Amino acid sequence: MRFPPAAAAGACYAPRLIGACVNLSHRTVLITGGASGIGLALAQRLHARGCTVIVxxxxxxxxxxxxxxxxxxxxxxxxxxxxxxxxxxxxxxxxEHPELDVVIHNAGIQNRLRFDVPGAEWAAMHTEITTNLDAPIHLTQLLLPHLLARPDAAIVNVTSGLAFAPAAFAPVYSATKAALHSFTLSLRLQLRETSVRVLELVPPAVNTDLGGPGLHTFGEPVDAFVDAVLPRFEAGEVEVGYAYSEAGRLAGRAETDALFARINTPR
Ligand SMILES: NC(=O)c1ccc[n+]([C@@H]2O[C@H](COP(=O)([O-])OP(=O)(O)OC[C@H]3O[C@@H](n4cnc5c(N)ncnc54)[C@H](OP(=O)(O)O)[C@@H]3O)[C@@H](O)[C@H]2O)c1
Structure with missing residues (x-):
């Protein structure tokens, strides 16, 4: 595929800006990992908006x-x-759902692991990479032919504020989310002239059981987070954060370094 020069490409070369509004009512939506945490909260909201939801x-x-x-x-x-x-x-x-038109790649796991002491197991790291990165990329590749045939479709990748400033306690997790953010930008550009919108949800720490019960109790309440972000997609934003992840996704290098220091200061 040949891309047009940046000047002629317009908004697609400003990939974090406002795009067309996305309708999140009465759609048919697949949410991976939709039975708990952020995915379940999304399922509840979309179900209430009259969507057919598959989790x-x-x-x-x-x-x-x-x-x-x-x-x-x-x-x-x-x-x-x-x-x-x-x-x-x-x-x-x-x-079973030929009207499928929204896919939310939400499933993810987070391992806390250290490379500076013996014991970090490759099997656990590989599972984390496969869950957080292989799965959304592969499912995108598998579902794209169907989505491209729909008149109006959307792919939503759930990344993390840690895509922008990593947490050293979760080094592989942070790297997978940075990679998924990167993939999202490229996919959005490649699909810019199709019927498929590519969106990115960038959660901050949210109070779910990610990584195990009790590890994210300091996070934002999941209901407040989801209620704040969905209307922003509906208003046309293509990349949406919340609280610190909103600042993180928009930060320059100096701010990112400060955020990195803050995230990695022991509580
Ligand atoms: N909570 C936070 O602080 C936070 C911050 C930034 C980003 N996020 C991202 O938000 C997304 C949702 O996480 P959450 O916080 O809501 O945690 P969660 O409640 O643990 O949700 C993760 C979901 O992914 C599913 N999942 C995990 N591995 C899977 C696999 N191999 N196959 C199928 N499903 C799988 C889990 O279901 P099963 O266990 O039943 O498979 C679970 O429903 C994740 O991508 C996470 O990285 C969360």
Missing amino acids: CGRRADRLAEAAAALPGLFTWVCDLTDPAERALLAVRVVA
Whole structure:
């Protein structure tokens, strides 16, 4: 693909700015990791807006709880670290929900690990990379032919404020989120003349069970976070943060260095 010169390309070369408004009502939405935390809060809001919502995750009990609370919710048990399970998910969702037009890549895990002492296991790191990066890229590749045929579609990648200033206690996690942010920018540019909008949700620390219960209790309340960000996508923003991640995504190098120091100061 040849890209036009920057001057002729207009807004697509200012990838964090306002785009066309995205309608998040009465859509058909797949949310990976949608049975807990941020994904569940998104599922609740979109369900209330009249969307058909499909959520997936590894824990059948959490999916059943979500389905009991949200009548009409579709659930799918899968482990997104397995490429075959991603492929099956993509085939089944498109076959059973041909009107699918919004995909939210939300599933993620966070490992706290150290490279300066023995014990960091490659298997855990690899699972983290596969979950946070391989899965959204592969699912995008699998679902794009379908989404490109829809008149109005959106892909939402859930990254993190740590994509912009990493937390050294979660070095692989932070790197996966930086990579997903980078991928999002490229994908948005490549798809700029298609019907598929590419959005990025950049959470700050949010009070969920990410990384294990009790590790994010200092974070922002999940309901306040989700209620604040969804209207911004609907108003046309393509990259949306909240609290410190809003400052982080817009920061210059000096501010990013200050943020890095703040994040990495022991509490
Ligand atoms: N909370 C924060 O402070 C924060 C900050 C920045 C970014 N984020 C991002 O926000 C997203 C949601 O996280 P959260 O905070 O809401 O934590 P969470 O409640 O732990 O949600 C993560 C979800 O991902 C699913 N998941 C994990 N591994 C999976 C796999 N292999 N296959 C399928 N599903 C999988 C989990 O379901 P199962 O365990 O049932 O599979 C879970 O529902 C993540 O991408 C996270 O990195 C969170």
